[in-house]
Amino acid sequence: ATPTAIMVGTSLGAKRGILFKNAIALEQAAALDTVVFDKTGTLTRGEPEVVDVATADGIDEDEVLRLVAGAEGDSEHPLARAIVEAARSRGLQPPRTDAFEAVPGHGLLATVDGRRVLVGNARLLEAHGISRDGLAARSEEMAGAGRTSVEVAVGDRAAAVIAIADAPRETSAEAIRALREQGVRAVMLSGDSQATARRIAARLGIDEVIAEVLPADKAAKIRELQSAPSARRVAMVGDGVNDAPALAQADVGIAIGAGTDVAVETADVVLMRSDPLDVATAITISRGTRRKMH
Ligand code: ADP
Numbered sequence: 001a002t003p004t005a006i007m008v009g010t011s012l013g014a015k016r017g018i019l020f021k022n023a024i025a026l027e028q029a030a031a032l033d034t035v036v037f038d039k040t041g042t043l044t045r046g047e048p049e050v051v052d053v054a055t056a057d058g059i060d061e062d063e064v065l066r067l068v069a070g071a072e073g074d075s076e077h078p079l080a081r082a083i084v085e086a087a088r089s090r091g092l093q094p095p096r097t098d099a100f101e102a103v104p105g106h107g108l109l110a111t112v113d114g115r116r117v118l119v120g121n122a123r124l125l126e127a128h129g130i131s132r133d134g135l136a137a138r139s140e141e142m143a144g145a146g147r148t149s150v151e152v153a154v155g156d157r158a159a160a161v162i163a164i165a166d167a168p169r170e171t172s173a174e175a176i177r178a179l180r181e182q183g184v185r186a187v188m189l190s191g192d193s194q195a196t197a198r199r200i201a202a203r204l205g206i207d208e209v210i211a212e213v214l215p216a217d218k219a220a221k222i223r224e225l226q227s228a229p230s231a232r233r234v235a236m237v238g239d240g241v242n243d244a245p246a247l248a249q250a251d252v253g254i255a256i257g258a259g260t261d262v263a264v265e266t267a268d269v270v271l272m273r274s275d276p277l278d279v280a281t282a283i284t285i286s287r288g289t290r291r292k293m294h
């Protein structure tokens with residue numbers, strides 16, 4: 001594009017809080033055929049809340065929530081904050097954690113009040129040989145409703161499932177429709193379970209879902225889409241620290257402005273208003289800039 005077209009495109013974007021950090025991004029956004037969205041904090045608000053607790057026979061709900069809040073006290077995960085807040089609002093005093101180990105993409109292990117506590121997804125419990133028999137049905141029911149189901153084992157027993165809801169951003173569904181009208185396909189990328197991710201995707205009109213992806217594997221998923229035979233031109237939209245490698249791998253990396261510094265620094269485009277609809281607007285601006293190039 002001509003320098004004038006670049007200047008016009010950049011300033012049009014800036015007026016809408018869409019910051020193109022370089023001319024290449026402004027030009028490449030026109031050629032995108034795929035936009036991959038991180039789920040949590042990008043399509044959803046990233047303000048998870050505990051909405052339900054189901055316990056195994058003989059397990060007290062408040063007691064298990066207290067233990068889990070203790071275990072999550074040292075975690076920086078958004079789900080941890082939701083659980084700690086739920087315990088606080090019930091007036092529970094979380095005990096101190098004696099040992100804590102985060103398992104990326106799965107959850108955590110901790111020793112709380114002298115008891116071993118596992119908190120995370122089904123794979124975490126399975127990996128530790130814990131039978132989910134008593135709680136699997138409840139967990140699947142929660143996931144089918146679009147909740148993140150956090151499973152809890154105390155000692156070597158499945159003790160509870162905690163349902164956590166994170167509402168979609170107001171314009172997420174509209175953003176997916178706008179992209180479709182531009183001929184651009186939307187994909188959801190998430191570390192959450194298939195069932196949870198698919199339910200939320202369906203609600204937003206997204207039919208392509210890549211779920212249960214470990215943080216370290218997000219960039220490889222972008223590379224797969226870019227590679228033959230699909231050879232797609234891919235933007236990645238994310239907010240989190242663990243989205244940064246995927247943002248860097250994408251043809252155009254787009255950070256939600258309210259996201260982490262690392263994501264904002266790595267991205268080619270920053271959406272200051274944290275509005276998913278601005279992804280479609282960025283493409284419109286880019287296409288306009290391109291047309292002025294010939
Ligand atoms: P996301 O793609 O939403 O950022 P993560 O890769 O961080 O997801 O985590 C994937 C899954 O692992 C979560 O959906 C959750 O089931 C589980 N998990 C990870 N960390 C925690 C935690 N601190 N407490 C409970 N569950 C966790």
Ligand code: MG
Nearest residue numbers: 038040041240
């Ligand atoms: Mg996220």
